[in-house]
Amino acid sequence: MQKPAIAADTRPWLSAGAQPFISVQGLVKQFADFTAVSDVDLDIYKGELFCLLGESGCGKSTLLRMLAGFEIPTQGRIVIDGEDMARVPPDRRPTNMMFQSYALFPHMSVEKNVAYGLLREGLGKREAYARAGEMLKMVKLEKLARRKPDQLSGGQRQRVALARALVKRPKLLLLDEPLGALDKKLREETQFELIKIQESLGVTFIVVTHDQDEAMTLATRIGVMKDGIIKQIGEPHEIYERPNSRFVADFIGTVNLFDGKVDAVAPDLMRIETAELGPVLLPPQTGLTRGQQVWGAVRPERFALSRQKPDGAHNAWRGVVEDLGYIGHMTQYRIRLENGRLIRASQSNRLRDEDPISWDEPVWISVQPAAFRVLTE
Amino acid sequence: MITGSAPWRGTAWAVGKLGLSGRTLVIAIPMLWLLVFFLAPFFVLGRISLAEAIIARPPYTPMFERGPDGSLEIIASLENYRFLLTDALYRNAYLSSIRIAAVSTIFALLIGYPMAYFIARAPEPRRSLLLLLVILPFWTSFLLRVYAWMGFLRTNGVINNMLMGMGVIDQPLVMMQTDFAVYIGIVYTYLPFMILPLYANLTKLDGALLEAASDLGASPVVTFFTVTLPLSLPGIVAGSMLVFIPAIGEYVIPALLGGPDTLMIGRVLWDEFFGSRDWPVASAVAIVMLVLVVAPIMWLQSVQNRRGAD
Amino acid sequence: MRGWFLPVAVLLGFIFLYAPIISLVVFSFNDSRLVTVWGGFSTRWYGELLNDRQIMGAAWVSLKVAFFSATLATVIGTLGAFVLTRFSRFTGRLLLTGMITAPLVMPEVITGLSLLLLFISMELTLGWPAGRGMVTVIIAHTTFCAAFVAVIAQSRLRSMDESLEEAARDLGAGPVRVFFDVTLPVIAPALVSGWLLAFTLSLDDLVIASFVTGPGASTLPMVIFSKVRLGVSPDVNALATIIIGFVFVAVLAAGWLMRKQMSKGL
Numbered sequence: 001m002q003k004p005a006i007a008a009d010t011r012p013w014l015s016a017g018a019q020p021f022i023s024v025q026g027l028v029k030q031f032a033d034f035t036a037v038s039d040v041d042l043d044i045y046k047g048e049l050f051c052l053l054g055e056s057g058c059g060k061s062t063l064l065r066m067l068a069g070f071e072i073p074t075q076g077r078i079v080i081d082g083e084d085m086a087r088v089p090p091d092r093r094p095t096n097m098m099f100q101s102y103a104l105f106p107h108m109s110v111e112k113n114v115a116y117g118l119l120r121e122g123l124g125k126r127e128a129y130a131r132a133g134e135m136l137k138m139v140k141l142e143k144l145a146r147r148k149p150d151q152l153s154g155g156q157r158q159r160v161a162l163a164r165a166l167v168k169r170p171k172l173l174l175l176d177e178p179l180g181a182l183d184k185k186l187r188e189e190t191q192f193e194l195i196k197i198q199e200s201l202g203v204t205f206i207v208v209t210h211d212q213d214e215a216m217t218l219a220t221r222i223g224v225m226k227d228g229i230i231k232q233i234g235e236p237h238e239i240y241e242r243p244n245s246r247f248v249a250d251f252i253g254t255v256n257l258f259d260g261k262v263d264a265v266a267p268d269l270m271r272i273e274t275a276e277l278g279p280v281l282l283p284p285q286t287g288l289t290r291g292q293q294v295w296g297a298v299r300p301e302r303f304a305l306s307r308q309k310p311d312g313a314h315n316a317w318r319g320v321v322e323d324l325g326y327i328g329h330m331t332q333y334r335i336r337l338e339n340g341r342l343i344r345a346s347q348s349n350r351l352r353d354e355d356p357i358s359w360d361e362p363v364w365i366s367v368q369p370a371a372f373r374v375l376t377e
Numbered sequence: 378m379i380t381g382s383a384p385w386r387g388t389a390w391a392v393g394k395l396g397l398s399g400r401t402l403v404i405a406i407p408m409l410w411l412l413v414f415f416l417a418p419f420f421v422l423g424r425i426s427l428a429e430a431i432i433a434r435p436p437y438t439p440m441f442e443r444g445p446d447g448s449l450e451i452i453a454s455l456e457n458y459r460f461l462l463t464d465a466l467y468r469n470a471y472l473s474s475i476r477i478a479a480v481s482t483i484f485a486l487l488i489g490y491p492m493a494y495f496i497a498r499a500p501e502p503r504r505s506l507l508l509l510l511v512i513l514p515f516w517t518s519f520l521l522r523v524y525a526w527m528g529f530l531r532t533n534g535v536i537n538n539m540l541m542g543m544g545v546i547d548q549p550l551v552m553m554q555t556d557f558a559v560y561i562g563i564v565y566t567y568l569p570f571m572i573l574p575l576y577a578n579l580t581k582l583d584g585a586l587l588e589a590a591s592d593l594g595a596s597p598v599v600t601f602f603t604v605t606l607p608l609s610l611p612g613i614v615a616g617s618m619l620v621f622i623p624a625i626g627e628y629v630i631p632a633l634l635g636g637p638d639t640l641m642i643g644r645v646l647w648d649e650f651f652g653s654r655d656w657p658v659a660s661a662v663a664i665v666m667l668v669l670v671v672a673p674i675m676w677l678q679s680v681q682n683r684r685g686a687d
Numbered sequence: 688m689r690g691w692f693l694p695v696a697v698l699l700g701f702i703f704l705y706a707p708i709i710s711l712v713v714f715s716f717n718d719s720r721l722v723t724v725w726g727g728f729s730t731r732w733y734g735e736l737l738n739d740r741q742i743m744g745a746a747w748v749s750l751k752v753a754f755f756s757a758t759l760a761t762v763i764g765t766l767g768a769f770v771l772t773r774f775s776r777f778t779g780r781l782l783l784t785g786m787i788t789a790p791l792v793m794p795e796v797i798t799g800l801s802l803l804l805l806f807i808s809m810e811l812t813l814g815w816p817a818g819r820g821m822v823t824v825i826i827a828h829t830t831f832c833a834a835f836v837a838v839i840a841q842s843r844l845r846s847m848d849e850s851l852e853e854a855a856r857d858l859g860a861g862p863v864r865v866f867f868d869v870t871l872p873v874i875a876p877a878l879v880s881g882w883l884l885a886f887t888l889s890l891d892d893l894v895i896a897s898f899v900t901g902p903g904a905s906t907l908p909m910v911i912f913s914k915v916r917l918g919v920s921p922d923v924n925a926l927a928t929i930i931i932g933f934v935f936v937a938v939l940a941a942g943w944l945m946r947k948q949m950s951k952g953l
């Protein structure tokens with residue numbers, strides 16, 4: 001079976017010479033005694049669906065509001081399609097925003113809401129309403145054009161907000177928690193609808209969210225933010241499989257972290273001495289020196305469980321199943337090692353046999369060297 | 378897409394030509410109005426309180442006067458304030474204003490609290506109806522509502538006629554022109570101001586708290602005094618302020634319902650101004666009233682606002 | 688607070704609130720001049736009221752004053768509230784905050800006296816306002832009513848979702864357009880109730896108007912006050928009944944309209 005190649009031009013961040021469409025340089029925002037965004041650099045390419053992910057108060061919304069023009073940066077540049085926008089007021093920016101509360105004008109009908117931005121561009125009434133109608137058709141709301149926002153369901157309001165922001169064909173669409181107000185089921189459906197609309201219009205999206213599943217599903221790339229700083233930028237699988245810090249590893253999904261020191265570095269092998277797992281043998285990594293403080297990160301699903309000691313595995317430890325939770329598609333285990341450390345491991349139930357590992361059983365857990373991620377930060 | 382339609386652009390251009398930003402203009406309108414018609418009057422008041430009454434137009438001495446040698450002299454004396462502080466009439470008036478306002482506030486609270494509590498616990502739509510009934514009198518004329526009590530409390534008024542008709546009393550009760558009538562008038566006029574904040578506070582009270590208290594063994598009376606009452610304290614404070622503040626400076630109610638010996642500072646000021654035509658003393662009365670009565674209230678309010686903002 | 692105590696207390700409370708009003712209405716149809724002694728049904732006091740030039744003239748003055756004061760107060764109060772809720776920093780912010788709320792707690796006698804003295808000083812130094820009359824009453828009422836409008840407008844502006852205004856900016860509207868397209872329509876119901884409150888307060892005021900008015904511009908409360916000061920008078924009962932009837936009808940109509948609008952919205 002042949003793997004479909006992902007064309008290089010859909011991932012422009014991989015090629016060195018590509019021109020970013022939006023470029024944020026040294027951006028700082030200080031409020032009275034609090035730095036919301038400190039020195040952010042960010043390049044975003046045309047047609048991307050970029051997610052800013054972080055907990056509330058991490059500065060992601062402030063960054064978005066600076067891109068929209070609602071906050072004036074204390075320092076730095078915001079270049080959109082070659083023009084510095086940092087001090088341009090929001091009504092003169094080629095960006096549009098979809099608000100978390102949707103911010104639909106309560107006194108205007110759906111169609112008036114959508115046409116509002118076009119009328120401000122100086123478009124004639126007839127043309128503005130025609131284009132608003134087309135946009136409403138695209139989000140499948142053409143039948144509700146005459147309704148007022150308070151006569152719509154949450155999902156319908158979300159689509160009106162999207163239509164209103166997209167109808168002006170902005171160079172950049174900013175979405176603040178676009179699915180936050182929807183219930184879980186509707187959210188999952190809407191995620192894919194949003195991707196479809198974004199792809200068909202080719203508009204660049206920046207989405208702010210605190211929901212990692214949402215970011216993983218939507219994004220071409222994710223920027224993980226904390227305390228006003230972007231800690232890591234990467235494609236979803238990069239962020240998950242190759243986090244660059246303990247914060248990112250811990251923030252996205254579940255992880256087991258182990259303190260350790262680089263004990264020995266040989267040309268073909270490296271040994272890390274950890275307090276809780278003892279020595280761990282890994283292929284060498286560049287940039288590590290002997291005696292350096294490091295942390296090992298292992299995702300729960302990367303541990304293998306077995307009743308017998310696995311053959312030839314260096315990195316295997318004995319423990320007892322203290323607790324397990326059967327979730328359906330997988331089972332989560334909490335395994336107590338002999339030295340008292342609790343390990344979180346999970347096993348897919350696709351291959352669950354008739355005699356699964358159960359409570360209080362002594363087991364061996366092991367990990368492939370590649371799955372033991374060494375972090376220095 | 379840069380700017381809106383022509384009229385706005387025209388206005389913006391004209392304003393810009395004057396060297397004013399739209400923002401400054403928007404701030405300036407309310408600011409100037411209040412500076413001229415709210416703040417400036419107090420300076421005039423203060424200045425006249427330092428003058429002396431004379432028979433002239435206007436009936437007070439000017440602030441500046443050419444001396445015999447042509448130099449400009451400032452005439453200002455604290456005589457009026459000395460007079461206010463030494464004369465027992467004014468001191469008693471200030472004290473009795475505070476007393477009457479405080480007593481009325483307590484009665485308004487005692488009458489208003491059960492009503493607010495009952496309305497807050499009533500099911501819709503009865504609740505809205507009751508609330509409407511509380512607010513409705515407020516929209517009718519204040520003066521006429523006070524007047525209504527004159528008909529009620531008079532010697533041959535409704536109450537006396539009823540009580541005598543039922544044989545409860547054989548001599549009419551003297552109720553008009555007493556402090557009692559003033560209390561009634563104030564409580565009656567300002568009762569909605571007591572009920573509304575209490576109601577707003579009590580509707581927010583979580584019914585589960587009362588259930589929790591009774592579940593833990595508190596009787597309804599104990600629950601009321603240990604849970605409901607402490608939690609409604611902000612409403613009690615707000616309502617009491619709304620009754621106490623206007624009551625202190627009240628003029629109409631003591632003038633219509635009170636007796637000649639019902640001293641209230643608003644009435645003294647009025648009589649000083651319209652009766653004796655002594656503008657400087659009336660101004661001094663107003664300044665002292667401002668300092669003694671209004672300043673603490675405003676300070677209290679700003680403290681509360683700041684606490685509310687945090 | 689269970690059992691009989693609460694309902695009885697509430698019933699007594701409502702009797703306290705309404706008995707005087709009801710008796711006013713009943714005795715307005717009393718034939719006897721002795722207001723509280725029933726002398727048979729009659730509408731003669733209404734006839735006398737309508738022929739009373741002084742009362743009718745004062746009512747007309749009061750309505751004009753209330754209309755202009757309420758309108759001006761709504762403009763100034765709304766601007767003040769807008770400035771205080773939307774502009775986070777400007778010189779004099781604290782001063783404006785104080786000045787816009789202080790009239791709420793200011794005793795009427797102080798407001799009235801100080802404004803009168805201001806008007807007189809202005810007349811002596813600037814020549815304006817020449818004498819006192821309707822204009823000075825309107826200015827005085829506007830000043831204290833603006834405070835009430837500002838409180839209502841401020842609470843509405845604070846509770847309004849500010850992203851509505853941001854959304855309009857984002858869609859290409861300038862600040863002035865945003866105010867007229869979005870802010871004003873959204874807060875309009877609050878401004879209507881603010882206007883109505885200002886209108887009522889102006890119509891109701893006796894003390895401030897007594898200080899700042901001049902000859903020929905007596906307001907209705909001033910005329911009523913001078914009448915009732917001398918004792919109860921049956922044509923005042925008739926006037927009260929007309930006002931009460933008007934208010935009740937207006938409030939009922941407003942309630943009915945609101946209910947209709949709510950059911951349409953849902």
